[in-house]
Amino acid sequence: MEEKQLLMIPGPTAVPPSVLLSGARPMVNHRGPEFAAVLAEATEGVKKVFNTEHDVFILTGSGTGGLEAAIVNTLSPGDLVLSVSIGVFGDRFASIAKTFGVNVESLNFKWGTAADPEKIRARLHADKDKAIKAVLVTHNETSTGVTNDMAKIGPIVREHGALLLVDAISSLVAMDCQMDTWCLDLVIAGSQKAFMIPPGLAFAAVNDRAWAAMEQAKIPRFYWDLKKAKDYLARGQTPWTPAVPQCFQLRDALRILAKETLEGCFARHASMGAAVRDGVQALGLKLFADPAHASNAVTAVRKPEGIEVGALRKLMLDKYGVVLAGGQQSLKDEIFRIGHLGYVSPLDVVATLGALGLALKELGVSVDPSAGTTAALKALGG
Amino acid sequence: MEEKQLLMIPGPTAVPPSVLLSGARPMVNHRGPEFAAVLAEATEGVKKVFNTEHDVFILTGSGTGGLEAAIVNTLSPGDLVLSVSIGVFGDRFASIAKTFGVNVESLNFKWGTAADPEKIRARLHADKDKAIKAVLVTHNETSTGVTNDMAKIGPIVREHGALLLVDAISSLVAMDCQMDTWCLDLVIAGSQKAFMIPPGLAFAAVNDRAWAAMEQAKIPRFYWDLKKAKDYLARGQTPWTPAVPQCFQLRDALRILAKETLEGCFARHASMGAAVRDGVQALGLKLFADPAHASNAVTAVRKPEGIEVGALRKLMLDKYGVVLAGGQQSLKDEIFRIGHLGYVSPLDVVATLGALGLALKELGVSVDPSAGTTAALKALGG
Numbered sequence: 001m002e003e004k005q006l007l008m009i010p011g012p013t014a015v016p017p018s019v020l021l022s023g024a025r026p027m028v029n030h031r032g033p034e035f036a037a038v039l040a041e042a043t044e045g046v047k048k049v050f051n052t053e054h055d056v057f058i059l060t061g062s063g064t065g066g067l068e069a070a071i072v073n074t075l076s077p078g079d080l081v082l083s084v085s086i087g088v089f090g091d092r093f094a095s096i097a098k099t100f101g102v103n104v105e106s107l108n109f110k111w112g113t114a115a116d117p118e119k120i121r122a123r124l125h126a127d128k129d130k131a132i133k134a135v136l137v138t139h140n141e142t143s144t145g146v147t148n149d150m151a152k153i154g155p156i157v158r159e160h161g162a163l164l165l166v167d168a169i170s171s172l173v174a175m176d177c178q179m180d181t182w183c184l185d186l187v188i189a190g191s192q193k194a195f196m197i198p199p200g201l202a203f204a205a206v207n208d209r210a211w212a213a214m215e216q217a218k219i220p221r222f223y224w225d226l227k228k229a230k231d232y233l234a235r236g237q238t239p240w241t242p243a244v245p246q247c248f249q250l251r252d253a254l255r256i257l258a259k260e261t262l263e264g265c266f267a268r269h270a271s272m273g274a275a276v277r278d279g280v281q282a283l284g285l286k287l288f289a290d291p292a293h294a295s296n297a298v299t300a301v302r303k304p305e306g307i308e309v310g311a312l313r314k315l316m317l318d319k320y321g322v323v324l325a326g327g328q329q330s331l332k333d334e335i336f337r338i339g340h341l342g343y344v345s346p347l348d349v350v351a352t353l354g355a356l357g358l359a360l361k362e363l364g365v366s367v368d369p370s371a372g373t374t375a376a377l378k379a380l381g382g
Numbered sequence: 383m384e385e386k387q388l389l390m391i392p393g394p395t396a397v398p399p400s401v402l403l404s405g406a407r408p409m410v411n412h413r414g415p416e417f418a419a420v421l422a423e424a425t426e427g428v429k430k431v432f433n434t435e436h437d438v439f440i441l442t443g444s445g446t447g448g449l450e451a452a453i454v455n456t457l458s459p460g461d462l463v464l465s466v467s468i469g470v471f472g473d474r475f476a477s478i479a480k481t482f483g484v485n486v487e488s489l490n491f492k493w494g495t496a497a498d499p500e501k502i503r504a505r506l507h508a509d510k511d512k513a514i515k516a517v518l519v520t521h522n523e524t525s526t527g528v529t530n531d532m533a534k535i536g537p538i539v540r541e542h543g544a545l546l547l548v549d550a551i552s553s554l555v556a557m558d559c560q561m562d563t564w565c566l567d568l569v570i571a572g573s574q575k576a577f578m579i580p581p582g583l584a585f586a587a588v589n590d591r592a593w594a595a596m597e598q599a600k601i602p603r604f605y606w607d608l609k610k611a612k613d614y615l616a617r618g619q620t621p622w623t624p625a626v627p628q629c630f631q632l633r634d635a636l637r638i639l640a641k642e643t644l645e646g647c648f649a650r651h652a653s654m655g656a657a658v659r660d661g662v663q664a665l666g667l668k669l670f671a672d673p674a675h676a677s678n679a680v681t682a683v684r685k686p687e688g689i690e691v692g693a694l695r696k697l698m699l700d701k702y703g704v705v706l707a708g709g710q711q712s713l714k715d716e717i718f719r720i721g722h723l724g725y726v727s728p729l730d731v732v733a734t735l736g737a738l739g740l741a742l743k744e745l746g747v748s749v750d751p752s753a754g755t756t757a758a759l760k761a762l763g764g
Contacts, residue, residue: 005408012409012626020406023627026387027394027580029705060582061443061605062622068605099604192623198409200442200582200625222481223443223450224605240444241574243582243625244394245405323411 005317008352009325010142010170010298012192012199013342015249019197022252023245030244036236038251043233045254046203049172049195049262050187052179054207057229058250060243063169063190066202068096069224070165070186074210076218077101079133082123082162083108084115084153088143088328093136093167100219105132111144111331112300114293117152124160134163134213139187140171143328145289145300145337147175154182163213169193172203173257174269174297174341179205186210191246194269194297194341196253200243204229269296272340272349275376279353280338282375283360284367288335297341300327302334304365309336312359319362320355350376387699390734391707392524392552392680394574394581395724397631401579404634405627412626418618420633425615427636428585431554431577431644432569434561436589439611440632442625445551445572448584450478451606452547452568456592458600459483461515464505464544465490466497466535470525470710475518475549482601487514493526493713494682496675499534506542516545516595521569522553525710527671527682527719529557536564545595551575554585555639556651556679556723561587568592573628576651576679576723578635582625586611651678654722654731657758661735662720664757665742666749670717679723682709684716686747691718694741701744702737732758 007014028034039058047056059066071093075081080103083094094104107123109115115137124132135157140147150166157164166187168177173194179187185207192199206226214227228239257265273296277287280301288300303309309326313336316322327335340349353376357369389396410416421440429438441448453475457463462485465476476486489505491497497519506514517539522529532548539546548569550559555576561569567589574581588608596609610621639647655678659669662683670682685691691708695718698704709717722731735758739751 005410007409007411009411011623012412015409020408024402024406026402027389027397027574028387029389029391029707030394030581032699032705061447062624064622065443065605096604100602190623192409192626198625198627199412199623200628220482220601222478223447240446241393241572241581242444243580243628244574245580245627246582246625317414323414325411325413 004321006322006348006352008338008340008348009323010193010337010339010341011190013196013339014344015196015198016256016343019249019253023198023249025248027244030241031237035244038247039236039238042247042251042254045251045258050177050179050205051181052205052207054180054205055230057204057226057233058238058242058247059202059204059224059229060200060240061202062199063188063202064092065224066169066188066190066204067093067167069204069226070188071096071100071102072219072221072224073226074163074165074186074213074217075100075102075134076216078103080105080131081134081136082132084120084135084137086113086115086138086144086146086148087111087141089141089167090138093138097136112146112288113290114146115148115153117149117156120153121156124156124162127160130161132160132162134165136165139166139168139177140175140295140297142170142298143331145295145298146293147171147295150184151178151182154184158183163209170297170341173265176266191250195250196256196343197246197249200246201250269341271380272296272344272346273299275346275349275379276338276340278379279372279376280356282371283357297339299338299340300335301338303336304360307363307365309333312336312363315359315362316355320359322352322355346380386703388704388730388734390720390722390730391705392575392719392721392723393572395578395721396726397578397580398638398725401631401635405580405631407630409626412623413619417626420629421618421620424629424633424636427633432559432561432587433563434587434589436562436587437612439586439588439608439615440620440624440629441584441586441606441611442582442620442622443584444581445570445584446474447606448551448570448572448586449475449549451586451608452570453479453482453484454601454603454606455608456545456547456568456595456599457482457484457516458598460485462487462513463516463518464514466502466517466519468495468497468520468526468528468530469493469523471523471549472520475520479518494528494670495672496528497530497535499531499538502535503538506538506544509542512543514542514544516547518547521548521550521559522557522677522679524552524680525713527677527680528675529553529677532559532566533564536566540565545591552679552723555647558648573632577632578638578725579628579631582628583632651723653762654678654726654728655681657728657731657761658720658722660761661754661758664753665739679721681720681722682717683720685718686742689745689747691715694718694745697741697744698737702741704734704737728762
């Protein structure tokens with residue numbers, strides 16, 4: 001069964017078969033009427049996911065490209081930004097800003113914990129002369145499996161007046177993100193996470209405060225220029241040739257999500273998150289993230305004593321066809337990660353925990369292999 | 383037959399059904415062994431198309447993103463470049479350079495004509511103090527249907543010593559491009575042209591001279607950083623999550639092209655180019671491009687007297703399902719364009735000319751509707 005895989009990583013995630021086939025439609029003219037209809041419907045659908053009345057753009061590129069767009073469209077070299085980082089992707093957002101000449105002040109929190117909104121408030125409160133132009137925050141930190149409380153952080157930043165740029169790449173669709181209500185100014189998401197479509201697209205949601213910042217922003221931009229995206233969207237196009245298959249897929253996946261409803265989607269992710277956390281702990285493993293801020297999209301698990309992360313992942317892949325993610329950077333040999341976002345069902349989670357129980361036993365860990373699935377089923381209401 | 387279209391535009395181009403389905407494969411881990419194998423085979427295949435022994439990278443984005451990569455990786459603000467432009471895409475290349483603070487000296491040629499290599503030689507010869515750091519040239523200008531003679535231009539630029547950055551987005555696979563022999567230093571191509579796969583990828587080929595320029599280049603770069611691409615390719619990965627479906631499709635389309643052979647592919651495009659040019663002229667229409675430099679990938683045709691380009695394109699689409707491209711910018715109401723690159727057969731060209739004959743007659747043009755197909759069949763050996 002070499003070909004049968006359970007892709008349990010935090011992106012690219014599995015894609016529904018009907019959505020895979022949506023991408024296999026014959027090409028169309030990206031400046032013609034068929035594509036304009038697809039782009040319009042998809043853009044409206046993404047707007048609903050962002051919970052925004054403002055502008056949303058579909059960009060061709062990875063999520064990192066979207067983060068670059070957020071930086072280069074709103075900032076100038078020499079601007080001061082406060083980078084709130086809780087992991088690899090928070091650090092990456094800061095790196096992008098530094099690369100383009102922005103002064104980055106880091107407010108880092110221990111990996112595995114969430115950002116403390118009160119510490120952000122204190123730092124912004126101390127900024128009497130409003131030197132801080134923008135605050136960078138990751139909604140869901142994929143490297144550690146921690147979700148930041150954007151509903152609290154947003155209003156704190158708004159009170160100060162800085163622009164709030166948010167990496168919501170792995171959060172959107174998996175958990176609630178109320179862009180307008182929570183006072184988020186420019187939010188980036190990616191296609192290959194909970195949207196259930198392949199990688200290739202990034203989404204940028206832009207409010208009036210972000211547009212105003214763009215008027216002043218001096219970092220040069222061409223491919224990622226959001227004003228060009230706005231001009232072209234007005235005529236049903238993108239400035240540059242888009243990844244047409246992923247646009248078809250986005251439209252069709254949004255129709256599926258609309259049937260499930262966003263609330264249903266969040267509830268499914270919450271129940272899968274709980275089942276994974278209960279299941280791995282029942283197998284004697286320790287969670288890496290602070291349980292109070294554990295992500296419902298991805299769970300980071302400390303490796304069992306005496307076992308190599310690489311060996312566990314290889315056995316899970318080779319024998320059981322379950323694809324897990326490793327740790328990144330300093331966490332490389334410390335944790336493995338289970339993605340449970342997008343086209344994943346609670347039963348996929350049960351199957352994954354079953355394979356994990358068998359693999360741990362095979363690697364010599366003293367464990368009841370069925371403890372994970374039993375705990376997961378209980379969490380799911382069994 | 384609303385759904386049956388002949389997509390005769392210069393990109394996105396039609397995709398073979400088997401290649402469409404390659405993109406519908408289930409997702410894989412982009413940092414796992416399956417993707418590494420796909421990336422390695424695809425990269426080697428693209429290298430052969432560029433005719434280079436140097437580095438080739440697969441980037442997620444449009445061709446314009448690739449052009450931005452060429453500029454930001456090799457130049458510094460204030461550098462002087464010579465922009466050789468013969469149309470919209472040459473101008474775009476120059477615009478990107480200007481956007482990033484490069485001083486652009488324009489050597490523009492009349493739209494419809496090719497760049498005169500001797501004029502490039504004269505300008506570079508006059509640059510005694512070697513102020514010109516790079517020369518920007520479009521191999522095949524999609525907006526006018528003209529192909530520049532890169533085999534002549536390359537050695538002229540190399541003699542001066544400037545870096546030669548080439549937009550080969552719509553030329554690669556459709557016509558010969560000998561990167562190493564012709565002394566091209568950094569060459570960009572795009573997936574949605576003659577490669578027969580959907581949009582979503584750009585390709586960058588980089589020689590040692592371009593790498594050396596990168597050491598000095600000060601324009602900031604993150605997403606498009608080719609050094610990051612090199613580091614990650616060494617471990618079978620891309621720095622950012624790639625458009626996985628298009629990578630599968632690229633690998634599989636390259637296998638099909640390998641069977642046809644590049645020479646067979648060039649011959650097919652040459653014969654389609656000749657058939658289109660003979661056919662439209664037999665229908666009484668005038669070619670826009672200088673016949674001596676007419677592109678074998680796309681043909682620009684002057685609109686017939688008294689007919690609107692928009693009306694002709696609409697009738698071709700609505701009644702015959704043939705998608706033609708309009709003119710761009712100042713050529714918007716002057717020309718239409720027939721793309722004949724990628725997954726197009728000589729018989730698609732015949733069908734297109736048949737529809738064009740009928741449509742012209744229906745719009746009141748005094749014409750023998752079969753003159754185009756007759757001439758095309760003759761050009762094809764009939």
